[in-house]
Amino acid sequence: MTNIEQGSISYSVADNIGTVEFHHPKGNSLPSALLKELADTIELAGKNEEVKLIVIRSKGDGAFCAGASFDELLAIDNFVDGKKFFMGFAHVLNAMRTCPKLIIVRVQGKTVGGGIGIAAAADYCLAHRDASIKLSELALGIGPFVVGPAVNRKLGTAAFSSLALDARNWYTSDWAYSKGLFNKVLNTTEELDEAVQQLASDLASSNPEAMKEMKDILWQSTGHWHATLEQRAEISGRLVLSDFTREFIQEFKKK
Amino acid sequence: MTNIEQGSISYSVADNIGTVEFHHPKGNSLPSALLKELADTIELAGKNEEVKLIVIRSKGDGAFCAGASFDELLAIDNFVDGKKFFMGFAHVLNAMRTCPKLIIVRVQGKTVGGGIGIAAAADYCLAHRDASIKLSELALGIGPFVVGPAVNRKLGTAAFSSLALDARNWYTSDWAYSKGLFNKVLNTTEELDEAVQQLASDLASSNPEAMKEMKDILWQSTGHWHATLEQRAEISGRLVLSDFTREFIQEFKKK
Amino acid sequence: MTNIEQGSISYSVADNIGTVEFHHPKGNSLPSALLKELADTIELAGKNEEVKLIVIRSKGDGAFCAGASFDELLAIDNFVDGKKFFMGFAHVLNAMRTCPKLIIVRVQGKTVGGGIGIAAAADYCLAHRDASIKLSELALGIGPFVVGPAVNRKLGTAAFSSLALDARNWYTSDWAYSKGLFNKVLNTTEELDEAVQQLASDLASSNPEAMKEMKDILWQSTGHWHATLEQRAEISGRLVLSDFTREFIQEFKKK
Numbered sequence: 001m002t003n004i005e006q007g008s009i010s011y012s013v014a015d016n017i018g019t020v021e022f023h024h025p026k027g028n029s030l031p032s033a034l035l036k037e038l039a040d041t042i043e044l045a046g047k048n049e050e051v052k053l054i055v056i057r058s059k060g061d062g063a064f065c066a067g068a069s070f071d072e073l074l075a076i077d078n079f080v081d082g083k084k085f086f087m088g089f090a091h092v093l094n095a096m097r098t099c100p101k102l103i104i105v106r107v108q109g110k111t112v113g114g115g116i117g118i119a120a121a122a123d124y125c126l127a128h129r130d131a132s133i134k135l136s137e138l139a140l141g142i143g144p145f146v147v148g149p150a151v152n153r154k155l156g157t158a159a160f161s162s163l164a165l166d167a168r169n170w171y172t173s174d175w176a177y178s179k180g181l182f183n184k185v186l187n188t189t190e191e192l193d194e195a196v197q198q199l200a201s202d203l204a205s206s207n208p209e210a211m212k213e214m215k216d217i218l219w220q221s222t223g224h225w226h227a228t229l230e231q232r233a234e235i236s237g238r239l240v241l242s243d244f245t246r247e248f249i250q251e252f253k254k255k
Numbered sequence: 256m257t258n259i260e261q262g263s264i265s266y267s268v269a270d271n272i273g274t275v276e277f278h279h280p281k282g283n284s285l286p287s288a289l290l291k292e293l294a295d296t297i298e299l300a301g302k303n304e305e306v307k308l309i310v311i312r313s314k315g316d317g318a319f320c321a322g323a324s325f326d327e328l329l330a331i332d333n334f335v336d337g338k339k340f341f342m343g344f345a346h347v348l349n350a351m352r353t354c355p356k357l358i359i360v361r362v363q364g365k366t367v368g369g370g371i372g373i374a375a376a377a378d379y380c381l382a383h384r385d386a387s388i389k390l391s392e393l394a395l396g397i398g399p400f401v402v403g404p405a406v407n408r409k410l411g412t413a414a415f416s417s418l419a420l421d422a423r424n425w426y427t428s429d430w431a432y433s434k435g436l437f438n439k440v441l442n443t444t445e446e447l448d449e450a451v452q453q454l455a456s457d458l459a460s461s462n463p464e465a466m467k468e469m470k471d472i473l474w475q476s477t478g479h480w481h482a483t484l485e486q487r488a489e490i491s492g493r494l495v496l497s498d499f500t501r502e503f504i505q506e507f508k509k510k
Numbered sequence: 511m512t513n514i515e516q517g518s519i520s521y522s523v524a525d526n527i528g529t530v531e532f533h534h535p536k537g538n539s540l541p542s543a544l545l546k547e548l549a550d551t552i553e554l555a556g557k558n559e560e561v562k563l564i565v566i567r568s569k570g571d572g573a574f575c576a577g578a579s580f581d582e583l584l585a586i587d588n589f590v591d592g593k594k595f596f597m598g599f600a601h602v603l604n605a606m607r608t609c610p611k612l613i614i615v616r617v618q619g620k621t622v623g624g625g626i627g628i629a630a631a632a633d634y635c636l637a638h639r640d641a642s643i644k645l646s647e648l649a650l651g652i653g654p655f656v657v658g659p660a661v662n663r664k665l666g667t668a669a670f671s672s673l674a675l676d677a678r679n680w681y682t683s684d685w686a687y688s689k690g691l692f693n694k695v696l697n698t699t700e701e702l703d704e705a706v707q708q709l710a711s712d713l714a715s716s717n718p719e720a721m722k723e724m725k726d727i728l729w730q731s732t733g734h735w736h737a738t739l740e741q742r743a744e745i746s747g748r749l750v751l752s753d754f755t756r757e758f759i760q761e762f763k764k765k
Contacts, residue, residue: 102420124420141717143724154413158664158690161728165612165634166693168712178433178688180413183421202423207396207499213490214398218416235723244717357675379675409668433688435668438676457678462651462754468745469653473671 009037011045016204018051018101023059027066030114035068035088039095046099052204052211054099055196056118057106061189064107064131065115073140073240074249082237089114089146090229096121097219102203102211106196107131107182108189110170116163117147119181120154123218124199127182128192131173137236138167141245145232149225155179264292266300271459273306273356278314282321285369290323290343294350301354307459307466309354310451311373312361316444319362319386320370328395328495329504337492344369344401345484351376352474357458357466361451362386362437363444365425371418372402374436375409378473379454382437383447386428392491393422396500400487404480410434519547521555526714528561528611533569537576540624545578545598549605556609562714562721564609565706566628567616571699574617574641575625583650583750584759592747599624599656600739606631607729612713612721616706617641617692618699620680626673627657629691630664633728634709637692638702641683647746648677651755655742659735665689 007024020041022034030038045054058064068088076082096103096118105122111133119125119133135151137144144151144164152160159179163171177185186192203211239245262279275296277289285293300309313319323343331337351358351373360377366388374380374388390406392399399406399419407415414434418426432440441447458466494500517534530551532544540548555564568574578598586592606613606628615632621643629635629643645661647654654661654674662670669689673681687695696702713721749755 124416138716138720138724139712141720143720145723145727148727154411156411156664156666156690157728158693161634162693164724164728165713166709167716180411183413183417199421202394203420206393206422207494207497207503209497209499210393210396210398210494213400213494214393214419217398217400217403217487218412218419232727239717239720239723242717242719244719379671409666411666435666438668438672454676457649458675461648461677462749462752462758464752464754465648465651465653465749468655468749469648469674472653472655472658472742473667473674 016052018045027063028058029066031069039091042095054103063110067113086233086236120150132170135163271307273300282318283313284321286324294346297350309358318365322368341488341491375405387425390418526562528555537573538568539576541579549601552605573620577623596743596746630660642680645673
């Protein structure tokens with residue numbers, strides 16, 4: 001458990017369902033330390049024989065995830081730190097991908113950048129009607145390179161282009177549902193919790209061997225992500241040092 | 256022609272359209288013998304020079320197809336029989352895929368499991384508004400492994416995940432249309448028949464060489480299905496012998 | 511600049527936005543000479559350092575693009591000319607694909623055949639509500655072979671099948687939006703121009719290095735198009751000489 005100021009990850013198991021919850025006071029954004037703990041916890045849950053199904057969620061009624069830590073981003077001044085920063089989400093996405101258990105993600109509110117990657121890497125994602133999404137990376141002078149393969153796999157090239165290039169605008173949960181990011185959208189938090197609980201229970205009592213095979217076929221041909229996401233983190237790590245982005249960050253820091 | 260109790264396959268040719276119709280008293284479910292005859296008939300129609308276009312349909316106003324034969328599934332007690340059972344739909348899907356003629360599928364009602372595979376392997380699928388679909392395999396302790404490549408090719412990973420993991424719920428024809436399983440949805444049986452007839456006539460009078468090339472490009476990069484669908488049948492053949500599924504079947508037989 | 515009778519291509523640069531506009535009196539159809547000039551101009555804009563973003567549009571309030579030149583199609587009487595004719599759109603699609611700048615396409619009206627290929631090869635496509643589309647090639651005895659990879663990449667196999675096989679019918683801009691061909695649909699020409707201008711300005715002032723990397727990842731795994739589109743042009747070049755198509759053309763010329 002990390003310091004509450006830097007956020008926290010909690011993990012519990014009940015009725016064969018492993019629940020991983022992340023929390024950060026700044027809109028459930030995810031600094032590097034939290035991302036590492038999140039990836040490790042997913043891996044842990046994947047190895048726990050008692051756990052038949054994993055639910056990933058975040059704390060509170062506000063944003064599901066505001067993406068990476070902006071404070072950390074502003075502090076990057078060399079390629080090694082830049083790559084390391086962007087590898088944070090790569091590790092989480094790879095942990096979700098290689099986990100032998102099916103993973104449900106519960107999205108209760110607004111989701112930005114890397115948070116969309118977590119939603120997209122779910123095997124099944126349920127969201128609240130108010131869960132708008134924005135892939136704002138390009139507006140910061142970088143781009144959604146690390147989450148790209150996850151978003152593209154679920155939403156396809158056309159919808160990924162919409163999100164990635166129209167980086168200043170929010171897209172509704174209805175749009176995200178129609179494009180496949182969200183498998184189900186619910187009107188209230190109660191309905192969302194009920195739907196998550198119902199599906200989690202149904203799956204936790206399903207044939208574990210069948211679910212393991214399902215996980216396997218759903219992620220077929222993504223073995224290259226291990227290398228691809230690292231290359232993507234390197235692209236972002238270089239871009240964050242570009243004149244354009246450094247000026248943007250300097251301007252931002254003055255405010 | 257097989258015994259009517261075990262269902263039947265009929266095949267006729269008129270106006271350069273080859274029509275293959277399957278029928279089974281239990282909701283147009285498809286036992287192994289029927290699946291074999293269906294695959295053979297599709298192959299036959301593919302070789303008939305008089306046939307420029309193929310329509311696959313099932314009999315009656317009820318379900319389009321209730322999937323595989325549940326009676327046969329309950330009787331499986333070894334891997335060889337298990338694999339053979341699941342190869343039934345694999346043969347039909349491969350027959351549709353390798354057929355040099357374009358194939359229209361007419362879906363007049365509810366469709367389950369392997370029936371969704373047949374709809375997905377259509378080159379163009381027209382459905383009645385009441386044609387809800389359910390991919391219930393996971394609820395039986397197995398999974399939609401054999402039909403997976405066909406469903407994934409047309410609907411993508413996100414919609415395939417919805418159907419495969421939410422195995423206890425029906426999805427509407429509107430949903431199936433929005434995700435691409437159905438290319439067109441009609442309000443009445445009359446409108447459905449009219450639309451099937453119109454498209455079939457238009458295509459049957461189109462350039463046969465152009466349609467052969469279209470078929471070819473629509474199915475590019477699926478050559479591996481021959482091996483993949485066999486591996487998938489082996490996965491299902493093993494799972495049907497798992498403790499979980501055997502207990503499920505024992506419970507079911509007691510009822 | 512070509513003769514106005516055969517249409518024209520104009521190219522201008524302002525505020526780091528390169529605008530390429532094509533025009534032809536017959537519904538903005540594109541004869542071979544115009545297609546060559548269009549491809550060359552896109553290449554030119556791609557190399558111009560002042561240009562940060564490219565907008566492709568066509569002239570007038572009518573059709574965006576009526577496809578290839580029907581007059582030229584009717585005149586083809588040998589394979590070399592046939593292949594050359596169909597390579598016209600292949601060159602444009604490859605120019606858009608290999609261009610290192612992001613490309614916005616503005617679709618103000620009806621779009622047919624190869625015009626759909628240009629819309630599909632956009633990195634972001636904005637359209638007017640009245641911009642219906644039709645992929646009519648199969649109705650002429652050929653097929654949408656050259657534009658196939660572009661359409662399939664954005665819309666997927668299911669929607670491509672709808673357009674390609676249902677070759678006699680128009681599909682609405684709503685349908686094209688839901689399937690991903692159009693990233694945004696606007697109600698009026700004013701709204702369309704405003705939206706194009708807004709996105710173009712936003713992107714033209716974004717990090718050029720980040721956009722170059724985005725272009726690269728959006729088009730990953732399309733390197734084979736260079737060879738594939740040529741093979742497709744050869745298929746069409748052969749089909750246009752088939753008995754079926756020659757009879758169709760003879761019938762048409764009599765009218």
